[in-house]
Amino acid sequence: MKHIDIDDVTQEPHPMGVNQDRRVVSDALDADDVAVLRFDLAPGEQFSGGLHTHHDQEEVFYVLEGTATWDVGPDPDADHAEGHASERPETEEVTVEAGEVVRFPPGQFQCGRNKSDERVVGLAVAAPGTQHDWEALESFAPCGGDCDGITSHGVRQPDAEGMVVYCNECGTELQVA
Structure with missing residues (x-):
């Protein structure tokens, strides 16, 4: 067993600068099979760097304080082939209040943020793996x-210089510190 105080977990802001108080609890607990992150979002901040999906993980968000808002894509369909989406999926806005939980299966696009004037505190739990x-x-x-507008992007594993986000259409790369 390992026991920690959340205040002792180091703040690790998102590499794209979309939040400042992000704590990777699973790393502090040496967890291998689940990812747990705690977020304290100021107004305007996001949980992640935009509309995205994990084709290999499901995610659960538990809002502890405040009201979070998600842009949510359609439920992934078992008939869709694996691979990248060719265009940005249509989304609906979903509000999640304190004490509520929302789940995203692998392949469902989502982007959560704090659209309110108050802070939002929440936990993200993802499995399998950290x-x-x-x-x-x-x-x-x-x-x-060369692409015009918003396109599907992939991400290469971060290294000492940050992560590389690349366009799945034309291959243009962007280094994110």
Whole structure:
């Protein structure tokens, strides 16, 4: 057993700068088979770096304080082939209040944020594993290359210089510190 105080867990802001108080609880507990992160979001901050999915993980978010808002894509369909989406999926807005929990299966696009004027505190739990299969992560972002508009992007595993986000359409890369 390992027991910690959340205040003793180091703050590790998201590499894309979308939040400041993000604590990787599973690392502090030496967990291998589940990822647990605690977020304390100021108004305007996000849980992650935009609309994305984990093709290899399901995620559960428990809102402890405040009201969080998610853009949620359609439920993934078993008939869809594995691989990258060709266009940004349509989303609906879902509000999750303190004391409520929301689950996203592998392959469902989502982006959670604090759209309120108050702080939002929440836990994210993802399984299996604490480490991403970075090839199974997909997000939608503006392309910095030849593509016009928002396109599907992949992510290479972060290293000492940050992570590389790349356009699945044209291959343009963006280094994120």
